[in-house]
Amino acid sequence: MTETTAQRTVPGPSTEHEDRSEAGDYPAAEAAAAMTAHLPQREEHKSDSGRPRQADILRTIGETGYRFVRGEQTIYAVQIDGGPIARPIRSKGGGGGTGSLRQCLIREYVLSTGRTPSQAALADAIAALEAMAMDSESQDVHLRVAGDQVDRWTTWLDLGRSDGLSVCIERGSWAVLIPQHGEGPLWRRSRLVHELPVPERSAVGWQHGVELLRQILPVSAESYPMVVAWCLAALRPDMPRPLAGILGEQGTGKSTLCRMMVRLVDGSKAHLRSVPKSEDDLAVTTAAGWCLALDNLSGMPGWLSDFLSRAVTGDALTKRELYSDDDVVILIYQRPVLLTSIEIGVLQGDLAERMLPIQLEPITGKNRRTERRLWESFHSSHPEILGGLLDLAALVWAKLPEASDKLAERPRMADWAEMLWALDEVTGWHTLDTYAGAQEDLVDDVIEGDPVATSVLRWATSRLTPWTWEGQAAQLLNELEVPPNTEEKDWPRTPAVLSARLQRAAPALRRRGVDVRKLPRTKNGRPLQITTQPVTSNR
Secondary structure, three states, X not given: OOOEEOOOOOOOOOOOHHHHHHHOOOHHHHHHHHXXXXXXXXXXXXXXXXXOOHHHHHHHHHHHHXXXXXXXXXXXXXXXXXXXXXXXXXXXXXXXXXXXXXXXXXXXXXXXXXXXXXXXXXXXXXXXXXXXXXXXXXXXXXXXXXXXXXXXXXXXXXXXXXXXXXXEEEOOEEEEEOOOOOOOOXXXXXXXXXXXXXXXXXXXXXXXXXXXXXXXXXXXXXXXXXXXXXXXXXXXXXXXXXXXXXXXXXXXXXXXXXXXXXXXXXXXXXXXXXXXXXXXXXXXXXXXXXXXXXXEEXXXXXXXXXXXXHHHHOEEEEEEOOOOOOOEEEEEEOOOEEEEEOOOOOOOHHHHOOEEEEEOOOOOOOOXXXXXXXXXXXXXHHHHHHHHHHHHHHHHHHHHHHHHHXXXXXXXXXXXHHHHHHHHHHHOOOHHHHHHHHHHHHHHHHHHHOHHHHHHHHHHXXXXXXXXXEEOHHHHHXXXXXXXXXXXXXXXXXHHHHHHHHHHXXXXXXXXXXXXXXXXXXXXXOOEEEEEOOOOOOO
């Protein structure tokens, strides 16, 4: 079992009011008890001048038992004698499993006095505390994963527990502890944040836990290192990481693999989701949880492709705040993303450059396992698997500072490529080469799925290289031939549409030796330049 170091002991809740008062574990409860000791058994509706009102008692509980911070346009309450959990002030949902300040005040008042506060008094106390907290310190509030305030190579993982127990992953080591105020991150919780098991350290190193994961996952030996790499990337905050596309025919275990990858780093109750009807709905759920997992995609509409491309590299949604005319809410997110699909359809170039395809093979009847036994194995091994993944992460983090000097070429996801290089140095795997080869295959898929890119590539490479053409988009539209079996709606009808389609296909065409650029505007319009050159493949 992993040795757990607690820097702060958080007392558990007690149902006996007398024991809590004698122990003195809760200063807020003591203050409330002292202020209410003289009250009669049945509280009067009208307070006398010499007695503190309910609202003042509730406010005192909040002032003496909590400190307030401003983070992400929201004021949070942090229990002084509790873990590093940021509780929203008014949330009716209670901020996931942590409770809101409103709920905590009611609980402390009932345990201290044996009475229930009125809604009017509670509203007055919350309003006063919120106003007093306007001048509180500003502090970043994190969801599931956070960077360290001092060492940029150190990361933190929230285990989702009520006591704030967290994992600190340093270069070469990791530890389980409750971070003290000012020495670790402050966590916020939502209904999508679930509890992770306390990781267990193996005496033989990272190989034990990672091997347990390999035995459980329904994935081939070739794809398995990329699954591990994606899980490691999910432990680093503010890092652009590729979208894991789990592809395969029916019955290959796509949903099971996706669910296990998510639950490994995001809790045992994390679920897959279907694609919502609007981008706003998807942005809300993306910002509320750590991992975004979409199941059984039957196609890739344009809005979803653009959203996923932004979600893995970082984006924000600004929308009007409910019940207000002139205020806004900003949802900021950069998330690990997974999706499953039998046939994902035509990929746009932006998303293809941000995708990690994981192709699954059919499972034969001899190798197929029951869901019950599969998940029993996963849940029983989860602490050891997580411990092995943390052992490996600590070694990879130690190698990361060298990657920027040792890596000669970087793909578009440069941070991801550096992490793959460090992973290969530790394990002896070839994840960086595997990813580069997968990217080359995706380039072919992008070109084959776009009739404009296909036609331009065929037209340009039919000449001897190097070769340069310059002219207007209207001239190029007359030069190109429509590929066979191309529907009329998929072919541009105007030069402007052709120019826009070429701009989107330019990165993929460049990887195949055809460079498409827009030249400076002239009196006749903005000409195009197409240059062919020898292909330098990364295969």
